[in-house]
Structures are given as C-alpha cells and as structure tokens.
Amino acid sequence: MNETSLAIIRDHHERVNGNGYPRGLKRAEISRSAQVGGLCDIYCTLTIDRNGRAALPPYLTIQVMRQEMKDAFDERLLGILEGITCAEDVQQLVL
Numbered sequence: 437m438n439e440t441s442l443a444i445i446r447d448h449h450e451r452v453n454g455n456g457y458p459r460g461l462k463r464a465e466i467s468r469s470a471q472v473g474g475l476c477d478i479y480c481t482l483t484i485d486r487n488g489r490a491a492l493p494p495y496l497t498i499q500v501m502r503q504e505m506k507d508a509f510d511e512r513l514l515g516i517l518e519g520i521t522c523a524e525d526v527q528q529l530v531l
Contacts, residue, residue, distance in 0.1 A: 440467070440469050443467040443469055443470045444467075444469050444470050444472075444473040446458075446470070447459070447461065447466055447467065447470035447473075447474075448470050448473035448474040448477050449474060449477075450465075450466045450470060450471075450474065451474070451505075451507075451508040451509065452466065452471065452507070452508065452509060452510050453507040453508055455508065456474070456508075463510075468513075471509070471510055471513055472513060474509070475501075475509055475513055475514065475517050476517075478501060478505070479497055479501070479517060479521065482497040482500060482501075483497050494521040494522050495522050497521075498514070498517070498518045498521065498522060501514060502514065
C-alpha cells in the first residue's frame with residue numbers, strides 16, 4: 437500500500453481538535469486524505485441504519501457533525517461535504 441492509503445487507515449479517527457485517536461494528532465499533523473476519510477467514516481456511520489438506530493438524513497447528519505462534534509473536523513472540508521451531500525435535500529425541501 438502507498439503512504440496515502442496507510443495514512444487514511446491509520447489516522448481516520450484523528451480529529452483536528454486533537455481529541456482523536458490513536459495518536460492525538462491535531463490539524464496539519466493529520467493528512468488531508470485522513471481528514472477526508474474521517475469525515476466520510478462518521479458521515480456513513482450516521483446515514484445508515486445501524487444497531488437499532490435509524491439512519492439520519494444528510495442535512496441532520498451534517499448538523500450533528502457541526503454541533504455535537506464541534507471543532508472535530510476542518511470546517512472547510514465539512515462545508516464541502518455538506519455541499520455534496522445536502523444539495524438533493526435542499527431541492528426536496530424547495531419542491
């Protein structure tokens with residue numbers, strides 16, 4: 437495996453505020469790829485039915501990530517994820 441793949445596997449539970457694991461890395465210490473992997477991991481966990489918990493719709497998932505996991509993710513990357521995943525929700529609300 438290349439270094440990018442290994443970084444995603446190793447560091448996708450790290451958070452930019454330093455509260456992640458296994459190494460407690462912060463901001464620039466976490467590769468961009470691992471930050472994206474971490475965002476996707478949480479997003480997928482919250483948007484699928486799991487362990488008796490119903491899946492959240494995309495807009496609520498982003499809200500949870502912003503409020504209940506405040507400062508855990510790079511705000512720019514979270515905004516990009518929101519733009520990608522919530523565009524359809526916004527269209528449905530307008531219609």
